[in-house]
Amino acid sequence: MTSMTGTVTRTLESVGATIAYDVRPAQGAGEGTGDRPALLLIGSPMDATGFTTLASHFPDRTVITYDPRGVGRSVRTDGVAENVPGEHAEDLRRVVEAVGAGPVDVFASSGGAVNGLALVAAHPELVRTLVAHEPPTAQVLPDxxxxxxxxxxxxxxxxxxxxxxxxxxxxxxxxxxxxxxxxxxxxxxxxxxxxxxxxxxxxxxxxxxxxxxxRGCTSYEPDFDALRAARTRLVVAAGKESEGQFPARAAAAVAERLGTDLVLFPGDHGGFLGGEYGQQGEPEAFAQTLREVLDQD
Known part of the structure; x- marks a missing residue:
């Protein structure tokens, strides 16, 4: 594994928030993005620090992380108390466009997976592949x-x-x-x-x-018509140890609505964590599975 040495942190102004994001160039790529698409790692409400271990397994990719609005270094300036996925999607659009890296590959976890689905529905041209890992949207559940x-x-x-x-x-x-x-x-x-x-x-x-x-995350209903029409490759995933739990059940329902197979990843909801927040997943196996999924293009 490599460290995050060489990471550049920047900020941008979005509507109602100042967004902080990080760019770790691919090894040997200088300020460029290398031969492979940049890899955007997103969560919500988890900030960039939660992806430290997973990012280290992709030294051949430019890796982009960020803090969602209202979290960590990204400060809301509009005084609004709640967020909705559409706002997060627009923040993500601005980050990808600011880096000049699109179309990107996206690994999105939990609320980040909900926001990733919103991003693809609104701006499919910016995303080559979206891996949506356990999006907790209650709207797709039978209950x-x-x-x-x-x-x-x-x-x-x-x-x-x-x-x-x-x-x-x-x-x-x-x-x-x-x-x-x-x-x-x-x-x-x-x-x-x-x-x-x-x-x-x-x-x-x-x-x-x-x-x-x-409320904004769990009540979001994906725009399945827009998602099916998008050229973006959509991969919906869940942890092998998460079967039956709310986010994993939602992932299975989203995959079914999209007409795709649910892809199982090592571990549980936080399978990619390598000690962040005191949680230990299976990051090496998780990263290998993610690489295999992204390489199936």
């Missing part, structure tokens, strides 16, 4: 109404009671296997202390997951 209610309840709990109670509910939701029942409100309320979370409300309400992106 969509209950799933949307559960996500809205997490957001409402955060506004009402703060991070601990809301994050405890989030942990329960993401670990659940199988559909959400219609009587989900009758289930016991999880105790934040059981997850090592704070029980006292610190009064802050700027959390990018619970506050800014929870």
């Amino acid at each position: 969509r109404e209950a799933a949307l209610e559960v996500c809205a309840d997490i957001h409402a709990t955060y506004l009402r009671s703060g991070t601990g109670p809301a994050m405890a509910k989030f942990f329960v939701v993401v670990s659940r296997r199988g559909p959400f029942p219609t009587d989900w409100r009758d289930e016991p309320t999880p105790d934040p202390a059981a997850f090592g979370l704070p029980t006292e409300d610190d009064g802050t309400r700027g959390d990018p997951l619970l506050g800014q992106n929870m």
